[in-house]
Amino acid sequence: MNARAALRKFLPPIASLVALVVIWQICCVVFDVPRFILPEPVDIARSVVDNFDVLMTHAGVTLTELLIGYALGVGSGLLLAIVMNFAAPLKAAIYPILVASQTIPKVAIAPLFVLWFGTDLLPKVLIIALLAFFPVLINTLSGLEGTDRDQLNLMKSVDASPWYVYRFVKIPSAIPSLFAGLKLALTVSVIGAVIAEFVASSKGLGFLLLSYNASLRTTELFATLVILIAISGLSFLLIVAIERMFSWQQRGAARRGGSTSIVPKGESA
Amino acid sequence: MSVTSGKRTGAVEIDSTAPVRADGLSVAYGADTASPVWALKDVDLTVPSGRFVSLIGPSGCGKSTLLRVLAGLLEPTSGTLSAGGTTPGDLRRSRATGFMFQDPTLLPWMTVRQNIGVLARVAGRPIGSAEAERLAELVGLKDFLERYPDELSGGMRQRVALARSYALDPTLLLMDEPFGALDEITRQKMNDELLDVWEKKSPSVFFVTHSISEAVYLSDLVVVMAPRPGRIVAQVEIDIPRPRRAEMRFTSAFTEYVGEIHTALTEAMNS
Numbered sequence: 001m002n003a004r005a006a007l008r009k010f011l012p013p014i015a016s017l018v019a020l021v022v023i024w025q026i027c028c029v030v031f032d033v034p035r036f037i038l039p040e041p042v043d044i045a046r047s048v049v050d051n052f053d054v055l056m057t058h059a060g061v062t063l064t065e066l067l068i069g070y071a072l073g074v075g076s077g078l079l080l081a082i083v084m085n086f087a088a089p090l091k092a093a094i095y096p097i098l099v100a101s102q103t104i105p106k107v108a109i110a111p112l113f114v115l116w117f118g119t120d121l122l123p124k125v126l127i128i129a130l131l132a133f134f135p136v137l138i139n140t141l142s143g144l145e146g147t148d149r150d151q152l153n154l155m156k157s158v159d160a161s162p163w164y165v166y167r168f169v170k171i172p173s174a175i176p177s178l179f180a181g182l183k184l185a186l187t188v189s190v191i192g193a194v195i196a197e198f199v200a201s202s203k204g205l206g207f208l209l210l211s212y213n214a215s216l217r218t219t220e221l222f223a224t225l226v227i228l229i230a231i232s233g234l235s236f237l238l239i240v241a242i243e244r245m246f247s248w249q250q251r252g253a254a255r256r257g258g259s260t261s262i263v264p265k266g267e268s269a
Numbered sequence: 270m271s272v273t274s275g276k277r278t279g280a281v282e283i284d285s286t287a288p289v290r291a292d293g294l295s296v297a298y299g300a301d302t303a304s305p306v307w308a309l310k311d312v313d314l315t316v317p318s319g320r321f322v323s324l325i326g327p328s329g330c331g332k333s334t335l336l337r338v339l340a341g342l343l344e345p346t347s348g349t350l351s352a353g354g355t356t357p358g359d360l361r362r363s364r365a366t367g368f369m370f371q372d373p374t375l376l377p378w379m380t381v382r383q384n385i386g387v388l389a390r391v392a393g394r395p396i397g398s399a400e401a402e403r404l405a406e407l408v409g410l411k412d413f414l415e416r417y418p419d420e421l422s423g424g425m426r427q428r429v430a431l432a433r434s435y436a437l438d439p440t441l442l443l444m445d446e447p448f449g450a451l452d453e454i455t456r457q458k459m460n461d462e463l464l465d466v467w468e469k470k471s472p473s474v475f476f477v478t479h480s481i482s483e484a485v486y487l488s489d490l491v492v493v494m495a496p497r498p499g500r501i502v503a504q505v506e507i508d509i510p511r512p513r514r515a516e517m518r519f520t521s522a523f524t525e526y527v528g529e530i531h532t533a534l535t536e537a538m539n540s
Contacts, residue, residue, distance in 0.1 A: 148374070150370055150372055150374040151374055151376065153342070153368075153370070153374075154368070154370075154374050154388070155391065156342065157340060157342070157361065157366060157367075157368035157388075158361070158364045158366075158388050158391050158392045158437065159361055159362045159364060159392075160391040161391075164390075164391045168376065168379075168387055168391065169376065172376070172378040173378075175378075248377055248378035248417075
């Protein structure tokens with residue numbers, strides 16, 4: 001994407017975001033809103049700067065939980081998707097249970113995890129992993145199962161081993177939906193981290209939110225939210241960037257946008 | 270009736286000079302029910318190796334079923350079929366069977382170069398980059414080796430599929446209406462290219478088509494089939510010299526063959 005196209009794409013949302021913040025600021029000043037109800041954006045920004053060290057310390061804790069929990073959830077979701085795609089009887093045996101288990105509000109079992117695993121890193125990591133696991137599993141599995149039948153027949157026509165079938169056909173064709181799952185998993189992971197810290201913790205951004213809330217330090221609470229949003233936003237962009245590198249669909253779309261068709265004239269497309 | 274799979278036989282001897290031979294070949298869908306549907310019934314056919322055979326007939330005549338049995342993807346209900354001196358299943362497991370579908374079925378995440386080589390690689394006989402280039406040149410795609418399938422036209426994609434089949438160096442090449450989705454001009458061009466490639470190294474080809482003139486133009490033998498039950502109703506040897514040239518389509522001999530097959534097909538439809 002060239003600079004102008006990027007500008008055309010990103011300028012409108014950025015402009016409306018800026019407008020929103022400006023309106024917010026004006027409203028706070030004009031209507032003289034109490035600071036503990038809704039702080040001014042300018043104050044929030046100042047608070048981010050002033051409390052940067054504290055915010056980063058707690059952000060580090062939350063980020064650690066997120067990284068480990070997300071990796072664990074994504075890894076096990078991926079693995080189980082492949083195993084279930086490979087072994088149909090296993091899928092028949094456990095898939096319905098897994099789907100049914102999704103009706104359990106996982107947030108509700110967070111206190112139980114604290115009871116079992118204490119108040120340290122472990123229960124947070126497990127709750128995040130639990131939340132991240134399912135979207136990755138579902139999306140990867142549907143991607144693997146959505147593999148084009150002709151492509152599978154092609155592999156069968158040369159008696160391809162399962163390894164080659166996965167390597168050349170099934171996994172590449174599952175990549176777009178795998179990334180859809182990764183993005184979904186990231187969003188729920190951040191929720192999981194905050195909830196887990198709400199339940200029992202003495203550090204982390206979730207803990208910070210709760211303690212600022214309790215002492216009506218609303219400006220600092222908003223500053224914490226800003227950091228939290230920055231973390232999920234940046235991680236999301238990171239996944240999008242990785243997807244750009246890996247996904248053949250993204251690659252094709254980017255290329256088609258950039259150059260004209262090379263199909264020679266007179267040749268039917 | 271089930272799809273053969275699994276065990277590697279490995280030690281099967283492929284005799285690429287052995288004929289393709291069907292004896293009383295029958296395939297029934299729902300063979301264990303009261304009213305099985307005979308996709309193929311008592312098909313007898315002997316074709317010397319290295320011949321270009323077209324299968325033609327109305328839908329439901331079993332031509333695609335015959336191709337799938339030849340591919341070793343479907344077991345016959347009764348009767349036997351041999352190719353390359355062995356069973357189709359063993360031939361497939363020895364990776365000596367090439368299969369081309371109506372859809373080119375390229376892998377969109379691979380370049381033309383990778384697509385050409387992928388089946389050979391899976392078959393355990395990877396081709397070098399020089400060989401990939403030679404094959405691409407053979408089908409006129411030398412300048413497109415690093416392109417992706419979505420950058421190619423329909424005809425170009427089918428050429429990649431052809432090169433991919435040839436990379437396997439197949440004893441038996443099965444083609445299920447490979448040019449059916451192409452326009453007439455591109456199709457005739459593809460026919461000529463197919464013959465060029467085939468004449469350089471002639472595997473036994475079974476080519477399913479709906480076009481009588483395509484069948485006559487390409488083949489040594491045109492097998493006319495009829496439905497309910499699927500069977501062979503005529504075998505027409507095409508005695509037109511090779512290499513075939515586009516203008517041969519307008520000779521009286523060509524027209525007579527087309528007429529003969531047309532008559533056989535009409536009878537098959539009305540039977």
